[in-house]
Amino acid sequence: MAATPAGKRTPFTPRTMRSTTTVNVSEADLSSRLARNPSATSSVLTSAHKKYKAPLSTESRPRKGPTLPSVPGSPSKSRPTSRAGSRMGTASPALTPIFPQRDAEESLVDFQSVGIDLTGDEHGGDIGTPLAEVAVDKVMVSVRVRPPTASIPTAWTTISGENTIQLSGTPSSPAPPTPANRFTFDTIHTTHPTAPLYATAARPHVHAFMSGYNAVVFAYGQTASGKTYTLSGTPEEPGIIPRALRDVFAFIRATPSREYLLRCSYLEIYNETIHDLLAPGGGQSKGVEIQGGGAGGEVILSGLREEVVTSLASVREVLRRGEGNRRTASTDWNERSSRSHSIFRVVCESRERGSRSASDEERSDTPTANGRHTPGLSGRQTPGAGGPRLQAKGGKSVQSSVLSLIDLAGSEKATSDKERTREGRYINTSLLTLGTVISTLAENAAKGKTDHIPYRNSKLTRILQPSLGGNARISVVCTINPDPGAVSESMSTLQFARRIKGVHLNAQKKEIVDTDALIERYRKEIEDLKRRLEEREQEATRDAPSVRSRRLSAREQIDESKAMTDLNTRIKQLTKLILTSQSVGSGDDSRPGSPVKIDFDMSPYQLQQELLAARLQLESQSNQILSLEATLLSRPALPASAPEDEKDKLIAEQGRTIRELEIVVGGYEENLGEPLRAVREDVEKEWQAKLAAEHKLLEEKDVWAKELVRQLEKEKKMRVQLEEERKALTAFVSKFDSLGLGLLSAASSPVKVMPSPGGASATFADRQRARQQQIAMQNTGDLSRDSSPVRMSIDLAGKLSAQPSLLEQMPEEDWNALGDVSFETEVGQGEAWARAGKMLSKAGSPFSPREILGVSAKENLPR
Numbered sequence: 082m083a084a085t086p087a088g089k090r091t092p093f094t095p096r097t098m099r100s101t102t103t104v105n106v107s108e109a110d111l112s113s114r115l116a117r118n119p120s121a122t123s124s125v126l127t128s129a130h131k132k133y134k135a136p137l138s139t140e141s142r143p144r145k146g147p148t149l150p151s152v153p154g155s156p157s158k159s160r161p162t163s164r165a166g167s168r169m170g171t172a173s174p175a176l177t178p179i180f181p182q183r184d185a186e187e188s189l190v191d192f193q194s195v196g197i198d199l200t201g202d203e204h205g206g207d208i209g210t211p212l213a214e215v216a217v218d219k220v221m222v223s224v225r226v227r228p229p230t231a232s233i234p235t236a237w238t239t240i241s242g243e244n245t246i247q248l249s250g251t252p253s254s255p256a257p258p259t260p261a262n263r264f265t266f267d268t269i270h271t272t273h274p275t276a277p278l279y280a281t282a283a284r285p286h287v288h289a290f291m292s293g294y295n296a297v298v299f300a301y302g303q304t305a306s307g308k309t310y311t312l313s314g315t316p317e318e319p320g321i322i323p324r325a326l327r328d329v330f331a332f333i334r335a336t337p338s339r340e341y342l343l344r345c346s347y348l349e350i351y352n353e354t355i356h357d358l359l360a361p362g363g364g365q366s367k368g369v370e371i372q373g374g375g376a377g378g379e380v381i382l383s384g385l386r387e388e389v390v391t392s393l394a395s396v397r398e399v400l401r402r403g404e405g406n407r408r409t410a411s412t413d414w415n416e417r418s419s420r421s422h423s424i425f426r427v428v429c430e431s432r433e434r435g436s437r438s439a440s441d442e443e444r445s446d447t448p449t450a451n452g453r454h455t456p457g458l459s460g461r462q463t464p465g466a467g468g469p470r471l472q473a474k475g476g477k478s479v480q481s482s483v484l485s486l487i488d489l490a491g492s493e494k495a496t497s498d499k500e501r502t503r504e505g506r507y508i509n510t511s512l513l514t515l516g517t518v519i520s521t522l523a524e525n526a527a528k529g530k531t532d533h534i535p536y537r538n539s540k541l542t543r544i545l546q547p548s549l550g551g552n553a554r555i556s557v558v559c560t561i562n563p564d565p566g567a568v569s570e571s572m573s574t575l576q577f578a579r580r581i582k583g584v585h586l587n588a589q590k591k592e593i594v595d596t597d598a599l600i601e602r603y604r605k606e607i608e609d610l611k612r613r614l615e616e617r618e619q620e621a622t623r624d625a626p627s628v629r630s631r632r633l634s635a636r637e638q639i640d641e642s643k644a645m646t647d648l649n650t651r652i653k654q655l656t657k658l659i660l661t662s663q664s665v666g667s668g669d670d671s672r673p674g675s676p677v678k679i680d681f682d683m684s685p686y687q688l689q690q691e692l693l694a695a696r697l698q699l700e701s702q703s704n705q706i707l708s709l710e711a712t713l714l715s716r717p718a719l720p721a722s723a724p725e726d727e728k729d730k731l732i733a734e735q736g737r738t739i740r741e742l743e744i745v746v747g748g749y750e751e752n753l754g755e756p757l758r759a760v761r762e763d764v765e766k767e768w769q770a771k772l773a774a775e776h777k778l779l780e781e782k783d784v785w786a787k788e789l790v791r792q793l794e795k796e797k798k799m800r801v802q803l804e805e806e807r808k809a810l811t812a813f814v815s816k817f818d819s820l821g822l823g824l825l826s827a828a829s830s831p832v833k834v835m836p837s838p839g840g841a842s843a844t845f846a847d848r849q850r851a852r853q854q855q856i857a858m859q860n861t862g863d864l865s866r867d868s869s870p871v872r873m874s875i876d877l878a879g880k881l882s883a884q885p886s887l888l889e890q891m892p893e894e895d896w897n898a899l900g901d902v903s904f905e906t907e908v909g910q911g912e913a914w915a916r917a918g919k920m921l922s923k924a925g926s927p928f929s930p931r932e933i934l935g936v937s938a939k940e941n942l943p944r
């Protein structure tokens with residue numbers, strides 16, 4: 082909304098409505114109708130877009146002077162024929178998209194709060210909100226003053242309702258209220274939230290971009306004044322870039338009558354070198370070159386990577402990667418920080434949805450020289466006698482537009498750091514050139530002059546040349562630091578803003594007919610693939626299965642089924658790239674974000690088929706690469722004397738083919754690398770889990786084994802000990818036996834009775850048996866005194882045969898005491914020996930236990 086100086090608000094009336102007037106009225110009307118009646122979206126849009134059906138070809142439309150340069154990087158008008166592809170009879174020379182890698186959760190700009198629903202946000206309205214009315218022939222200029230803080234007061238005052246900002250100075254030194262201190266622009270913003278600024282300063286441009294116009298939004302201002310805050314924002318307060326992309330997808334969703342293809346690129350200009358922020362290696366990648374641009378021709382950014390995006394998630398990934406590349410280098414002497422100009426570009430191609438045209442049918446049904454249908458090539462024949470216009474007959478035009486969102490580096494005073502000073506020189510030079518270009522443009526427009534415009538003095542102005550030259554809707558947000566100490570820089574920013582307001586614009590929609598547009602080629606390839614699939618299916622169902630299996634070998638059957646799977650996969654891939662209101666409707670996850678992983682539960686046959694399909698796809702892609710390379714090589718060289726226009730055209734074509742090649746190679750690498758990476762990840766994960774389980778098991782077994790060894794050692798020790806005790810006891814008993822016999826013989830018999838071997842042992846065994854019986858009887862409660870193992874009577878008559886032993890005469894407890902003789906502890910040993918000695922003397926033995934036993938160290942008996 083503009084306002085009169087008196088403060089009375091009046092509806093804005095564009096000063097000049099050029100050729101785009103009808104369309105703009107339709108857009109505003111469309112938006113307001115959308116807001117009132119969302120259900121009418123489809124019909125409204127369809128009818129609205131009918132009005133867009135401008136001339137079928139850019140050639141058929143009258144041009145307005147030299148102010149129609151093409152957009153940098155957008156497709157050239159005449160598509161060169163890919164003869165090599167046709168010669169080689171390759172499967173498909175169509176481009177393979179570059180899919181984003183993964184949905185990374187971390188991102189500088191958080192999209193979580195920026196959904197793609199149509200309900201809008203807190204401040205910014207929604208897609209159905211009527212567009213702010215902007216003068217399409219003027220640059221939209223907004224000023225954003227960074228909110229003051231308690232410690233930093235503001236030197237500026239805004240006049241409510243007038244969109245005027247005025248230098249007030251400080252209480253101690255108030256500024257004089259002169260016209261030089263007052264500035265009026267389209268909008269003035271002084272608050273934290275970005276939504277109101279976005280709604281007025283960017284949304285109309287995003288909508289214009291989606292409707293086929295080139296659009297540029299850039300932030301200009303001194304360092305730390307809030308340019309990055311305005312463009313990128315923060316997770317809490319998303320900036321213009323995330324909001325714009327949200328609106329792009331919302332626009333697609335609200336436009337069922339058209340289909341879209343979106344590609345993104347991200348570059349920065351650092352020290353007058355252009356870096357592709359999306360290239361592997363980011364800032365370290367080799368520089369991007371600017372080609373063409375002369376005589377109103379296209380500016381081609383050769384070597385700049387363009388990535389097809391199909392969802393907010395994929396855009397988020399691209400942004401994250403690009404920002405990451407800037408940031409990484411920023412730790413390295415601040416290379417990627419505010420010392421570079423960054424440009425985020427989105428290319429949008431769109432066409433009306435509907436059935437294929439007759440001419441399309443005709444073309445795609447015409448076999449090539451080798452009798453084979455080559456999808457993608459079918460519609461890319463060399464323009465015949467009638468040229469593109471003839472081809473366009475009945476065909477659908479494709480709109481192509483570019484949105485550039487630019488965060489300029491902030492001007493800065495020289496610093497003590499040598500490198501920073503060098504950077505500052507480059508920044509100031511390019512900003513100065515931008516200022517000069519804008520001044521000259523404004524002056525030319527005001528005075529009807531045609532002075533030379535020094536676009537070529539800096540990379541920034543060269544890239545912006547087509548837009549500044551008039552073929553774009555431009556919005557500038559000038560950011561101001563409120564600090565009274567920064568007044569001179571702020572004044573310089575405001576003067577820049579005032580100058581740029583004088584630049585004259587004349588943006589035109591770019592409509593391409595023929596097969597220049599990628600979307601058109603994708604669509605044609607899809608149709609061709611579908612037709613081929615249909616043919617194969619018909620062929621497959623013509624014969625009975627038994628006849629067929631006899632006719633084809635197993636190998637041929639596998640190949641055929643693989644070929645069909647391959648066709649299906651490719652159709653799905655391409656279809657997913659083309660965005661429609663339905664396909665973006667289901668949100669972020671509707672797009673493929675990761676490669677297809679191999680299912681390990683598949684049968685070997687299925688796996689073999691998958692493998693074969695992957696191989697075929699790789700082969701087909703390498704054929705595409707070869708075909709594009711051949712096309713490049715087969716380009717006729719132009720003589721040095723050829724007109725500049727011709728040269729630019731050739732350069733543009735070559736740049737396009739190189740870009741295609743890069744996209745195909747990117748897809749090839751993706752196909753080659755991604756599934757393998759994914760499979761490897763899966764396998765590694767699986768085996769790591771198995772390995773961890775095995776390790777755990779091993780550790781448990783190790784513990785168990787150690788414990789077992791320890792037990793065995795203990796047992797062995799005990800066995801040795803027991804064995805020694807047994808031996809000692811046996812020896813001891815034998816001595817007792819012999820002692821007993823000696824006593825008997827001495828007392829009653831002159832006959833020397835020799836001890837019978839095993840007498841004591843047998844007695845010992847008998848006693849053991851008796852004791853077990855006694856225990857058994859005790860357990861059964863049938864214990865009688867007769868059965869006591871302690872038998873005191875000695876059958877002397879039978880002594881020679883029965884070998885009565887002294888042991889037999891010992892009371893039970895004494896016998897038990899003997900058992901302690903060989904036991905280990907010193908105390909126990911002493912007591913045991915003492916008890917044994919007592920017993921022997923009680924029995925009348927003249928020997929000590931040691932003498933009897935003839936104890937030696939070997940017997941492990943205590944001394």
Ligand SMILES: Nc1ncnc2c1ncn2[C@@H]1O[C@H](COP(=O)(O)OP(=O)(O)OP(=O)(O)O)[C@@H](O)[C@H]1O
Pocket residue numbers: 226227228272273274302303304305306307308309310311418419420489490491492560
């Ligand atoms: N409107 C605003 N509301 C709140 N904070 C802001 C606003 N504008 C800027 N800031 C804060 O001011 C600081 C500087 O802003 P920013 O980094 O965006 O400046 P810049 O102009 O991009 O600087 P440079 O040119 O050095 O990159 C940041 O901390 C940012 O969060």
